[in-house]
Amino acid sequence: MINLINYPNNSVIIAGELLNFSIDDSSLVILIYHWDSDPNQILNFSFLITIPEREGIHYLFVYAIDEANNSASIIYKFNIEIRSDQIPSFEWTIILISILIYVFHKRRRFIG
Secondary structure: OOOOOOHHHHHEEOOOOOOEEEEEEOOOEEEEEEEOOOOOOOOOOOOOEEEEOOOEEEEEEEEEEEEOOHHHHHHHEEEEEEOHHHHOHHHHHHHHHHHHHHHHHHHHHOOO
């Protein structure tokens, strides 16, 4: 009933991208999902879920209920990665300052 189209279970996925689902039930009433222990969210009928900006292993729980009150559920496991271009500029600033301090101290020891 619940099919993930663009990524297999247990795959590495990129934060911020979309997971695309299809549902094999024309009488679907509601589709609910949540990541890890986050609160439930209703999935609209575009069947797209944005991958959260949290690196590491995460679980996606998806539940479907149709008009006859039949239900289906599935749990997906993903390793979410954040690309370097997704790291906020504040973190890059800290990284660059740390490198500059390191280089400054190395040069100072070498010169004096």
